[in-house]
Amino acid sequence: MRYVQEFRDPTTAKVLLAEIARVADQIGATPEKPVHIMEICGGHTHAIFRYGLDRLTHPGIEFIHGPGCPVCVLPMARVDECVELAQQPGVIFCTFGDAMRVPGTKKSLMQAKADGCDIRMVYSPLDALELARRNPNREVIFFGLGFETTTPSTALTIQQAAREGLTNFTVFCNHITVPPPIKALLDDPHMVLDGFVGPGHVSMVIGIHPYDFIARDYGKPIVVAGFEPLDLLQSVLMVLIQIRDGRAEVENQYSRIVPEHGNPVSIAAIEDVYEKRPSFAWRGLGEIDESGLQIQAKYAAFDAEAKFGIGYGAEVAREVEEPDGCACSQVMTGRIKPIACPQFGQCCTPEMPLGALMVSSEGACAAYYQYGGGRPLEAAE
Numbered sequence: 001m002r003y004v005q006e007f008r009d010p011t012t013a014k015v016l017l018a019e020i021a022r023v024a025d026q027i028g029a030t031p032e033k034p035v036h037i038m039e040i041c042g043g044h045t046h047a048i049f050r051y052g053l054d055r056l057t058h059p060g061i062e063f064i065h066g067p068g069c070p071v072c073v074l075p076m077a078r079v080d081e082c083v084e085l086a087q088q089p090g091v092i093f094c095t096f097g098d099a100m101r102v103p104g105t106k107k108s109l110m111q112a113k114a115d116g117c118d119i120r121m122v123y124s125p126l127d128a129l130e131l132a133r134r135n136p137n138r139e140v141i142f143f144g145l146g147f148e149t150t151t152p153s154t155a156l157t158i159q160q161a162a163r164e165g166l167t168n169f170t171v172f173c174n175h176i177t178v179p180p181p182i183k184a185l186l187d188d189p190h191m192v193l194d195g196f197v198g199p200g201h202v203s204m205v206i207g208i209h210p211y212d213f214i215a216r217d218y219g220k221p222i223v224v225a226g227f228e229p230l231d232l233l234q235s236v237l238m239v240l241i242q243i244r245d246g247r248a249e250v251e252n253q254y255s256r257i258v259p260e261h262g263n264p265v266s267i268a269a270i271e272d273v274y275e276k277r278p279s280f281a282w283r284g285l286g287e288i289d290e291s292g293l294q295i296q297a298k299y300a301a302f303d304a305e306a307k308f309g310i311g312y313g314a315e316v317a318r319e320v321e322e323p324d325g326c327a328c329s330q331v332m333t334g335r336i337k338p339i340a341c342p343q344f345g346q347c348c349t350p351e352m353p354l355g356a357l358m359v360s361s362e363g364a365c366a367a368y369y370q371y372g373g374g375r376p377l378e379a380a381e
């Protein structure tokens with residue numbers, strides 16, 4: 001496949017792996033004293049395990065799996081609110097498929113659908129908008145979920161709904177942003193992070209400069225990376241070279257896709273429709289200042305929280321305990337690997353997930369489960 005196969009070339013991969021090993025040795029990285037590199041994006045976590053990069057790279061490199069899977073960081077209380085909205089009379093609740101099985105305190109959206117709620121899987125917010133046009137007597141609610149990658153499409157859909165004057169379309173906004181949780185992790189005295197592989201798709205929208213603080217204020221290198229194995233290997237090498245050379249910079253390995261200053265059309269749509277929430281709750285990370293987006297007052301008619309009196313505007317407790325025995329928060333913050341969770345593969349599997357990290361294919365636990373992460377190479381084959 002053109003433009004893909006060249007990024008999976010085994011000969012080039014061997015060259016990069018040898019160079020990674022050489023630089024890792026120069027740094028003095030060992031299994032006992034590893035270099036900790038966090039891949040922020042869940043798509044990178046998935047790719048690392050899909051291609052076995054965790055087992056092919058130098059043993060002195062430890063991948064820490066970051067909070068960049070929007071399904072995984074969605075707190076149970078927000079899932080409960082989705083179910084509550086879906087249970088309202090006359091509502092058609094629309095969601096991306098990967099959010100269907102995220103557990104709430106009582107049920108997931110999948111279970112609510114089985115109980116009779118009209119919940120529909122869509123591939124785009126525009127699908128939900130079309131449902132609103134076709135069902136003028138129903139309330140259509142779109143579950144807006146995701147980082148800066150999906151935030152613009154929801155914004156553009158709200159702008160379109162406003163232009164058409166639709167009165168039966170709203171968005172339950174759970175869009176979140178990448179830089180604040182990175183800052184929260186860097187401020188955590190228990191975290192040991194030596195460098196970052198930065199998210200590719202998010203950066204396509206926001207560019208590379210929102211990460212300047214990581215290099216400037218914390219002295220850590222970050223390399224924005226693509227999703228093919230050679231992209232990731234080259235990015236790891238670039239991080240290691242910065243560490244070896246005593247540099248901390250924002251570099252762009254994925255320049256074939258990521259413009260330095262992002263996508264101006266998307267950024268304009270985001271700025272027109274949303275504003276930052278004072279804080280937003282993340283599963284495993286708690287409340288993080290200015291990490292979530294809400295719909296601006298001028299678009300309040302399209303805000304499900306305002307219309308249905310639910311969520312952050314409502315006087316309800318949002319704190320919900322994670323299920324007993326669930327170690328998601330420790331995995332989310334890189335304190336343990338998924339296989340160290342006692343529920344892994346026992347009470348928690350992709351078919352019957354206990355925690356959100358097992359639900360989405362971008363979740364660290366799902367990636368470990370699917371590709372045998374954490375096991376020695378021979379055992380995983």
Ligand code: SF4
Nearest residue numbers: 327328341348355365
């Ligand atoms: S195995 Fe399940 S319960 Fe344990 S950390 Fe992963 S998702 Fe959470």
